[in-house]
Amino acid sequence: MTALTTTLEVQILRVFADQRGEHGNELGVVYDAAGLPGDLGIELTAHLGFSETVFVDDEPRAAFRIFTPAVELKLAGHPTVGTAWVLGERAGGNVPAVVRPRLATEVAAWREEDGVVWIRGAVADAPAWEFVQLDAPALIDELSPDAPEQRGRHQFWAWSDESSGLIRARTFCADMGVPEDEATGSAAIRLADRLQRPITVHQGRGSVLHARPAAEAGWAQVGGRVVSDGFRSVTL
Template sequence: MVQVHVLRVFTDAAGRYGNPLGVVLDPAGLDQEERQAVAAELGFSETVFVDDVAAARLQIFTPTMELPLAGHPLVGTSWLIAQETGRPVQTLRPIKASQEVASFVEDGATWIRAAVADAPPWEHVQLADAAQVEGAAVPGPGERWQMTQVWAWADEAAGRVRARVFALAAGVAEDEACGSASLVLASRLDRALTIVHGQGSVVRARPAGPGYAEVGGFVAHDGVRAL
């Protein structure tokens, strides 16, 4: 039996919304095919398997593939390990990433700092306004926007953005709150952003020097699920 912690990452300040995440803290005995099967059964945009809690060494799976880097899985896993061990996490070690990922807490939110080059190959499409973002149809197979964050300024002067992510190429029709796409967007725009994502999740992202960016937010725990 596999015990899966179910989190919501990038909630708003009231603990609402957030992107569901599965985290398995004791995946011993699960091979790669079995991990992929667990991720597919859960159906979340990502599921994390932590092979070494003390070292925060982990793997990230979508329902169809493994990723080297993903924002909401790393933010959520950092938060969960800190809750379980009573110690803040300073370094995460996704085994497919080119380098370690820093983690820290700021104003109650959990953040990561990562190499932009390790993020999936996101396309960014700027739309005219928030209404167009909210009204965009979820693309089907073979259509446009297969790995795309569509976004618009809600308040450009304040750095507030409205966004949604479509990632059918990774087995996810729509991602409620995508940290890696937001991290890349902040890097490309070279400014700090507060992104209202999906149904109402809140992602904070900012550049962090050449080749790096940070993403952070709040996390809620929705219990443990047995598979």
């Protein structure tokens, strides 16, 4: 008996790209996904080798689900920023004022004049991270995702320029099925809330995240640039 297969058309984004449009965390986006089971989203994410993918269930309402290779998440930064950006592009450039992750509180979204797309979310909806501050950016660069102490859910960070709010960071999250994440918006949300100041995080190979606490306690904002690398047909 032949096993059933499913072919999905997946748009590939890079979220938190630098000013040249390079780097960023890859994200798969599937449209018209309301009838697709969550297990398929998890399988797709693992197949692509990404940290997250998104199923857009209701495009007019900007309603979507976020999957890692292991679980569905409440709120994650690069999937939410990426979804806000791409739905805006599909609507002629106007970022939706609100996007709706299935398991989280509604998230405000907007694009600023420099092209950076921002979201504002509840800090409590973001995954919890263990933050480890080191003394210098060079120590961050020396870390290995294979070290036993980095196999949980950690962000290691150091000030590159504290007066300017510049941070060098790397994130390891093996318990989410991702040995190292290229750019982690949820960690930036939690770190900005923790530090209570605006920050610019240079993470991974060269991704750039902007984050800041919101005026209301318990909320924070994260933003970045997004690039589309087109569509890929994936058979599972």
